Amino acid sequence: MKRLQLRDLKPDDSLRLDFEGAFDPLAALESEIEPFLQILEEYAGEWMPDLVEGKRRRRYSRAAVWKALEEERDERSTSIVLGRTKWPALYLWPRLDFPPLPPGLGISLKVQPLSFFAEVERCRQFVEMVRAWASRYPVAHAAAHSVADRGVADSPLFGRDMQTSIRDGFDKIYEVFWLNVFGPRLVEAVGRDRMMSTPAHRVEELPNGSILLVTWPTAADFASEGARKAQARAHVHLRPDLGFDTVLNSLRDRSATLAPVEPHFHPDVAPLLGRVVDSVAIHERQRKIAEFNTYQPPEPDEWLPADTALPSDVMDPQAACEHYSLLAEHLVALLHTKVPSVFKETPESLTDVDYQFWHEEFPRVFERRNIDEHAVPAVGAYLGEVLVRNLGGQWIPRKKLEEAQVRVGNRVWLPFLRAHRYMRTCQSLLDFSLTQFYREAERHRG
Numbered sequence: 001m002k003r004l005q006l007r008d009l010k011p012d013d014s015l016r017l018d019f020e021g022a023f024d025p026l027a028a029l030e031s032e033i034e035p036f037l038q039i040l041e042e043y044a045g046e047w048m049p050d051l052v053e054g055k056r057r058r059r060y061s062r063a064a065v066w067k068a069l070e071e072e073r074d075e076r077s078t079s080i081v082l083g084r085t086k087w088p089a090l091y092l093w094p095r096l097d098f099p100p101l102p103p104g105l106g107i108s109l110k111v112q113p114l115s116f117f118a119e120v121e122r123c124r125q126f127v128e129m130v131r132a133w134a135s136r137y138p139v140a141h142a143a144a145h146s147v148a149d150r151g152v153a154d155s156p157l158f159g160r161d162m163q164t165s166i167r168d169g170f171d172k173i174y175e176v177f178w179l180n181v182f183g184p185r186l187v188e189a190v191g192r193d194r195m196m197s198t199p200a201h202r203v204e205e206l207p208n209g210s211i212l213l214v215t216w217p218t219a220a221d222f223a224s225e226g227a228r229k230a231q232a233r234a235h236v237h238l239r240p241d242l243g244f245d246t247v248l249n250s251l252r253d254r255s256a257t258l259a260p261v262e263p264h265f266h267p268d269v270a271p272l273l274g275r276v277v278d279s280v281a282i283h284e285r286q287r288k289i290a291e292f293n294t295y296q297p298p299e300p301d302e303w304l305p306a307d308t309a310l311p312s313d314v315m316d317p318q319a320a321c322e323h324y325s326l327l328a329e330h331l332v333a334l335l336h337t338k339v340p341s342v343f344k345e346t347p348e349s350l351t352d353v354d355y356q357f358w359h360e361e362f363p364r365v366f367e368r369r370n371i372d373e374h375a376v377p378a379v380g381a382y383l384g385e386v387l388v389r390n391l392g393g394q395w396i397p398r399k400k401l402e403e404a405q406v407r408v409g410n411r412v413w414l415p416f417l418r419a420h421r422y423m424r425t426c427q428s429l430l431d432f433s434l435t436q437f438y439r440e441a442e443r444h445r446g
Contacts (some may be wrong), residue, residue: 170186272433
């Protein structure tokens with residue numbers, strides 16, 4: 001049983017719910033948590049979890065949930081992950097806090113893709129689930145919305161520093177999301193009558209004094225003009241100090257930021273840039289695509305015409321080539337766990353190596369001395385070995401590594417010099433990528 005994780009799917013937006021509820025610490029724990037599971041089972045429908053993860057992975061059942069919570073429990077808290085093996089992907093993280101902490105049930109939930117919630121009935125069922133949870137477990141504030149749009153809105157910081165955000169929480173109406181539950185304290189701060197008269201798709205007072213507010217029938221089209229106008233109307237109604245046009249224009253700007261951009265990357269580095277784009281936060285994805293559409297890496301110049309190649313100046317060329325092979329194995333040893341393709345020494349493995357170094361921010365994280373003494377020689381040797389193996393290249397060894405060459409066609413290439421430039425900064429991993437160097441050599445092998 002393998003849990004389908006959000007990263008296993010094509011990068012896409014998700015519906016996210018954040019919910020922090022309270023429960024009675026004097027009551028039996030099962031009687032307090034059982035309603036959470038009953039409500040989930042009643043309303044989840046097609047995204048119902050089928051896996052429970054605690055110390056081990058089990059098929060979903062009430063008994064499996066209780067067992068996992070027991071395994072993970074310490075003096076102050078316990079938490080598990082509920083997921084799915086099939087589309088749509090689900091990440092549901094219920095967690096319980098016990099005294100001396102304030103007793104609470106926290107729920108973090110993501111369902112991917114957001115487009116799954118384009119249907120009115122699915123959204124209605126989701127709202128009913130949150131309504132039932134909020135009626136049973138009083139909240140100060142809960143919200144469900146697009147992950148990408150929340151990111152653009154700077155939720156949950158809303159312009160504050162992290163410590164202030166943690167201290168104050170959602171202490172005033174910073175934002176109105178697709179689905180909102182405002183606890184009694186927020187309701188009284190705004191005014192119960194004002195909140196109940198909010199122009200929205202659904203406004204309902206819950207038995208514990210909270211108010212449920214849904215701006216639009218469906219979550220998936222949050223960025224549509226109609227949904228944005230509804231969101232703006234609700235926001236300025238709850239915050240009379242804000243102007244409708246100002247709020248609406250801000251929401252339109254957010255929609256524009258998230259509007260799909262067709263990738264048109266430089267062909268030599270398109271595989272690498274595509275990987276980079278897929279790894280950035282979903283709310284930054286379209287901006288990054290637009291940035292990379294105009295990006296032109298420097299043309300590789302770490303080469304010489306074959307007729308001007310430096311002759312080998314080593315006593316034993318075969319031993320030198322074996323040394324280069326050993327250096328390349330150092331890179332394999334460094335990366336093989338995270339980059340299994342590194343064993344294959346292919347053009348694709350070069351892209352995998354490029355991405356991994358970029359993802360780890362390798363030039364920034366590791367000491368410069370270690371990079372220059374160990375990483376640069378290993379990368380240069382590995383790059384040269386890929387040229388030899390895939391393009392019929394031939395090493396021309398030199399005493400100085402940076403002068404070592406690989407003859408391919410009518411040029412000789414300087415892989416160690418490329419590796420030195422490559423490892424300068426995180427940006428240079430893109431500007432002097434191994435992927436682009438190989439493609440340029442490939443074009444000139446004839």
